Amino acid sequence: MSNYNRNFDLSISDIDLIEAALHVTKRDLSMDALNGTQAMLPVDATEDSLRKIDDLLGRLHNQKIFYRPTKGTYLGG
Numbered sequence: 001m002s003n004y005n006r007n008f009d010l011s012i013s014d015i016d017l018i019e020a021a022l023h024v025t026k027r028d029l030s031m032d033a034l035n036g037t038q039a040m041l042p043v044d045a046t047e048d049s050l051r052k053i054d055d056l057l058g059r060l061h062n063q064k065i066f067y068r069p070t071k072g073t074y075l076g077g
Contacts, residue, residue, distance in 0.1 A: 026053045
């Protein structure tokens with residue numbers, strides 16, 4: 001039996017692309033749910049998909065390391 005590949009070679013731009021695609025998918029599923037049109041998924045599956053996407057986006061966000069300079073004034077945006 002084969003094992004899962006636990007080592008991934010993804011660049012930061014790859015992660016950004018995945019994150020952008022998840023945001024687009026989440027937006028489309030949310031708009032379909034608001035408009036009452038379920039394109040291909042039943043209502044329960046849409047809600048479950050939205051929860052999974054939110055969870056994955058949260059886990060991606062929590063793995064980021066944000067830079068904050070140690071010297072000088074920090075001007076955040």
